[in-house]
Amino acid sequence: MKTTDFIKKTSILSTLSLGLILSSASFASTGGGGGGGGGSTDSFDDLFSEAEDDGRCSVQRVERSDSTFYVPTDPTNSSAKFHILGWGNGTGGTENTYSTLLRSLASQCVLVAAANTDNSGTGEEIEDAVNDARSRYASKVLSNHKVCTSGHSQGGGGSFNAANRLDADCVIAIQADTRFTTTIYDDLASDVEVIALWSEDDTLAPAGSEYFTSNTRNVEAASSILTEAETANEDHFTITSGRGGDIGSMFRMAVKAQLSNDSAEATRFRGAFWGPSTSSTVTTSASEISEVERDSGAVNTQP
Template sequence: MKLSNIAKHACISVALVSGLVVSGTASALQPGGGGSGSSCSVTRASGSGAVFYVPRGGSGTYNILGWGNGTGGFSSTYRGLLTAAAEECVLVAAATTSSSGNGRAVESAVNQAKSRYSSIVGSNPKVCTSGHSQGGGGAFNAANRLDADCVIAVQPDTVFTTRIDRAVSSDTDVVCIFSSADTLAPAFPLNGSNCRRNSSRYTQESTSGTHFTPISGSGGAVGTKMREYINRWLVD
């Protein structure tokens, strides 16, 4: 990797690790600015290498969003974004690792959620894999491991920090969300084409914001677009 690219991703790591470390105990969370359809309160609980954002309310039965962090980040870095996602009445199973590109940690988090929360997710919940930057690229790899129904990749890096190992299933819905002021993982010239090449059912979205928008509050325009697809694909 060229020195300039190493510097760029070192900056990502520094910014992402600035979030608070996740507590090992369950705690009730305040609303994080979910979309207009949100109706669930959220409790956060720790697992093995995973943190769960558990909804309460709505139908009482929930599908699962598996989450992978950006390089150097942790689930607490995205606490506002993930709380807002869970408020849409989905169970968020977030890996705690700062290196989520291969999809294994997200696979583990989702499988733990299926077992631990079987009473509220049922025997065959829909699963969508998601993540930011390295985790966004890794969402494709996690989807293949889990045979996921959908992928919501947030500003995915598919060039420097991870590679998409193979195309997802032909019946897996995919959206890649990019931002107009993102200079670290822009759609052009490679990330958008890599996403498209590895999906048969592909949508590409462009929002305002920089690469660090998802770690602030509920994620700005990026978070709004992410929740739009959560509602479209995971909220029954």
């Protein structure tokens, strides 16, 4: 893992007051290959390649005063209904900062409810966006729908708080800041599945930094079922550009795994994050991935 020196420390501290913030991420590597067994026919590389592209659903963006919605329509099934992804922006960012990314997530046939704020650390605004989506788009939401909370930087930290407020099924946290802009107020329920994504070249708080308390410790302490993955050679702002680079592809993989309304697709992608290691499982043998950590809850969870 990378470390930083005193000069970088000073630069980081001066940057914290200006924008999107992430404190350190440290990992214990799972090492190389993906093992045998399991019965999946998709390798991790197959799944990653598939998730680089947008999905089949067309998307309508609807902006309201407090929330913006990315509403999917399935051209193969006009009456299709969907699960919900709640989103929180990073400090200094707006929903528009992530608009291309959020549209690409919704194209995976998921209803995205984004809070219109750059201060989403409490989780309240994400909660409001999800509840607004449930009300406005009741005809588009599955009766037994799942909710995942998500966000970047402060919004990533806020996604844990929103999950507790909503009794959500899952969290997909992107470079979650849980130290400077918000904290995780309470541990998640023991059945909440968490995917935490980080980036190796995040200069705001490099993984393994000796100067800051690790965000991963906070995420790990709050989670019972957790997979963490770090993308190689990307920084804190890669996710804000276009469809988000490799970390954006990992994000789409996580969304497919957790929220696809196609059970076969969900099962295929769940194999990248959950269950015993197979050829599908994310590991550092993939060139896009620098570090991975899966806890016992992740290994013992059914794909």
